[in-house]
Amino acid sequence: MSGKEQSFVDRLQRIDPRVIYGLLIVVLVAPLLRPLGFPIEITPVVQKFHATIETLKPGDVVFYAFEFGAGDYPEAEGAGIAVKRHLFAKGVRIVFATTNDQAVLVLQKSLQSAGIPSDRKYGVDWVFLGYIPGAETAIAALAADMHTAAKKDHYGTPVEQLPLMKEVRSVKDIELLIVEGGGTETPTQFVRQWYAPYKARYLQICISVVGPTLQPFVGAGQIIAMVVGASGGAQYELLIRRPGIAVAGMDAQAFGHVLVILFIVIGNVAYLASKRMRK
Amino acid sequence: MSFGSRRTVPMIITFLVGMVMFAEYFFKMPYVADVANMMRNFGIVIAAFALGLGAANLLIIHGRHIRKRTPKQWYFSAWLFIVMFTFIAVGVGFTVNAPAYVWLFENTLTPVSTTTYSLLAFFIASAAYRAFRFRTKEGALLLISGVILMLGNIPMVGISVPGISALATWLLTVPTMAGLRAVLIGAAVGTIVLGVRAFLGQERGYMVGE
Numbered sequence: 001m002s003g004k005e006q007s008f009v010d011r012l013q014r015i016d017p018r019v020i021y022g023l024l025i026v027v028l029v030a031p032l033l034r035p036l037g038f039p040i041e042i043t044p045v046v047q048k049f050h051a052t053i054e055t056l057k058p059g060d061v062v063f064y065a066f067e068f069g070a071g072d073y074p075e076a077e078g079a080g081i082a083v084k085r086h087l088f089a090k091g092v093r094i095v096f097a098t099t100n101d102q103a104v105l106v107l108q109k110s111l112q113s114a115g116i117p118s119d120r121k122y123g124v125d126w127v128f129l130g131y132i133p134g135a136e137t138a139i140a141a142l143a144a145d146m147h148t149a150a151k152k153d154h155y156g157t158p159v160e161q162l163p164l165m166k167e168v169r170s171v172k173d174i175e176l177l178i179v180e181g182g183g184t185e186t187p188t189q190f191v192r193q194w195y196a197p198y199k200a201r202y203l204q205i206c207i208s209v210v211g212p213t214l215q216p217f218v219g220a221g222q223i224i225a226m227v228v229g230a231s232g233g234a235q236y237e238l239l240i241r242r243p244g245i246a247v248a249g250m251d252a253q254a255f256g257h258v259l260v261i262l263f264i265v266i267g268n269v270a271y272l273a274s275k276r277m278r279k
Numbered sequence: 280m281s282f283g284s285r286r287t288v289p290m291i292i293t294f295l296v297g298m299v300m301f302a303e304y305f306f307k308m309p310y311v312a313d314v315a316n317m318m319r320n321f322g323i324v325i326a327a328f329a330l331g332l333g334a335a336n337l338l339i340i341h342g343r344h345i346r347k348r349t350p351k352q353w354y355f356s357a358w359l360f361i362v363m364f365t366f367i368a369v370g371v372g373f374t375v376n377a378p379a380y381v382w383l384f385e386n387t388l389t390p391v392s393t394t395t396y397s398l399l400a401f402f403i404a405s406a407a408y409r410a411f412r413f414r415t416k417e418g419a420l421l422l423i424s425g426v427i428l429m430l431g432n433i434p435m436v437g438i439s440v441p442g443i444s445a446l447a448t449w450l451l452t453v454p455t456m457a458g459l460r461a462v463l464i465g466a467a468v469g470t471i472v473l474g475v476r477a478f479l480g481q482e483r484g485y486m487v488g489e
Contacts, residue, residue, distance in 0.1 A: 017405040024404050038435040041444060070384075071392030101330075104375065105384045133330060137322030144316045149323060155376065197304060208432075212451055216460045219452060231432055254433045256400065261429055263408040264422065271412050 009277065012270035020263060027259050031251035038251055045218070046235040049203055049225035050086070052176070058091030060175040061168055063142075065190065066110070067182030069102040075207045077110065078246025079233030080180050083205060084114035086240050087178075093164055095174070097129035097150065099138045099186065104131050104154065123162045130154030136189040143171040143194050171198045180205040184213045187223070195222045205232075290480040297478050337363070362387070424450050 056062070064087075068076070087094055096111075098104060107128070120126060129150040132138040141149035147159050147169060159165045167173060177200045179190050187204055194200040201224060204214060208229035217223040227236050230253055233246030296318055302308060303315035341356035343349075349356075369380045411422040430436045431447020476482035 015408065017401075020405050020408060021401045024401055028400075039438050040434040041437040043444070043448070069392060070389040071396040074393055074396075102388070105381060106389075108381075109385070132323060134319075134323040134326035137319050137326065141316070141319035141323055144312070144319065148316065148320050212455050213459060215451055215456045216463055219456050219460075231434070234434075250434060254435060256404070257429045257433050260404050260407050261426055263404065264411045264426060267408050267411070268413050268422070271414075 009270050009274045012266055013274065015263070015266070023259060024256060027255040028252045031255055032248065035248060036251050038254060040234050040238055040247065040250060042235045042239060043232075045225050046227055046232050046239065049083075049227050050236065050239045052201070052203055052224050053083070053086050053090060056087075056090050056092050056175060060092045061164075061173060062087060062092050062094045062176045062178060063171070063174045064094050064096045065139075065177070065179045065182070065186070066096055066098050066103050066107040067100045067186045068106050068110075068180060069100060070106055072181065072183075072207050073106050073110070075229055076181065076205055076227075076233060077113070078230060078244055078249070079205045079227045079236055080110050081114045081244060082233060082236040082240055082242065082246070083178065083180075083227065084111065085242060086236075088114070088117050088120055089240070092175070093124075094126040095129065095146070095164070095168060096126065097142060097146075098131050099133070099135055100182070101131050101133075103181070123157070124164055127162050127164050128154045129159070135186075136193060139186075139189050140193040143198060143200075145170055171200050174200065176200075177202045178205070179203075181207070184210055187214055187217070191217050191222045203227075286483070286486065289486050290483075293477055293485075294480070297474070334363075424454075 064084075066080075068080070073080075096107060098107060116126070129142075129146065130153060132142065132150055134141070138149060147165070150159060152158055153162060153165075171177075171194055177190065177194055179187055179202070182190075187206070187210075190200075190202060195202055202222065204217075204223050204226045206214060206226060206228055208231070211226060211228035214223060214226060218226055227233060230246050230249050234243075234250045237244050237247050299311060299315050299318060303311050337359070341359050344353045344356040345360070347353070366380075366383065369377070369383055373379050407425070411418075411425055413419050413422060427443065428447050428450060430440070431444050431450075437444040437447075473482060477485075
């Protein structure tokens, strides 16, 4: 094999990262501007998440721990919005809270995007207990007695004055727990403090890198089901028949994956070819 | 306070608090639950104070950098002060629900955090191209499973290639989960040992100066 061919093979093994970055930008942005609408397969775990919420009756109380910071929120934004829309449509009552200081404003943005129906009144149909410091201690305290863990809601109203909170004191008054975000640590703490002692029914929304780490809890039945990343969000949007931001992003994600696989194949073909040439 | 009591008092507190939480978790006893609940609420109050302590610590460390004009650092410390005091002034002056505070949050922290996180897509693409090479048997396993998982994540592939989604799910729910369970169980056993050592006063890492 000639030197020219050899250098070409070497070059294929050492493609400039800027070329990869540039092509990635193109394949991510182009489908966002001109969506192709590839079909999306609904996986059993997302169906199970949806089916669990479907079992709720109007008036049931859901505890919704929103734990996303500003950085990782966008990946699962579609999932969170779709799940909140589903909950509001079911007519359940929701207690929002967080143990992440950044999540306070991110939750309000998410609620704004989900669109709280005009007939759902604050204090009666939903409340926001705000940021409760203390991580696992706070999670355990909320399970035991929400009124002492959070004496006032996020807006400064004493919890006893909120009609919904007059009926909700502890995890025993909660029909379902949903945790949105929180990395790997916060969901683990909820399993320890809500599932293990009280057997709370627990659903999780998380970003893609966290999904596999939480899989053992799903396998053990401690977490009933998970919606993972933009892909899970797109499936959930289709299940509630309200395609949104996640469905729109799926073409971009698919092309991004294809490009990465393509570069992996190029790198390996070039590596094996150069190995054969050296022999 | 003598050296002995500086060690003994925290150890006694740790033992008592630990025993109460242990009893409350495993045995549903009246009164113990109330005491445990009270202690958890102490924990929330202490955590809130710790936030203030963290802010004070930042002020001391970065104030020192500014005073000493530490090369390649002091201007970052000064910038930290500007941002920190702007957020504190707006948050305390108008509350954290005020449009001014929300505007600040959405136009500084949100884009910066999101951009940093989004950069991962580019780094991962570049790293995958470089790292996923057929060099060893283990590397080949990583390469094949990584590609299968990526293919399984592409909806159109999942629909048009039968079995790829099932294979990706199998990779996640069998080998990955087995490995992660081993890690989790190992960490749990380690935590139990650490707890027992703390109860017995043999673990003193939480005591300053020990």
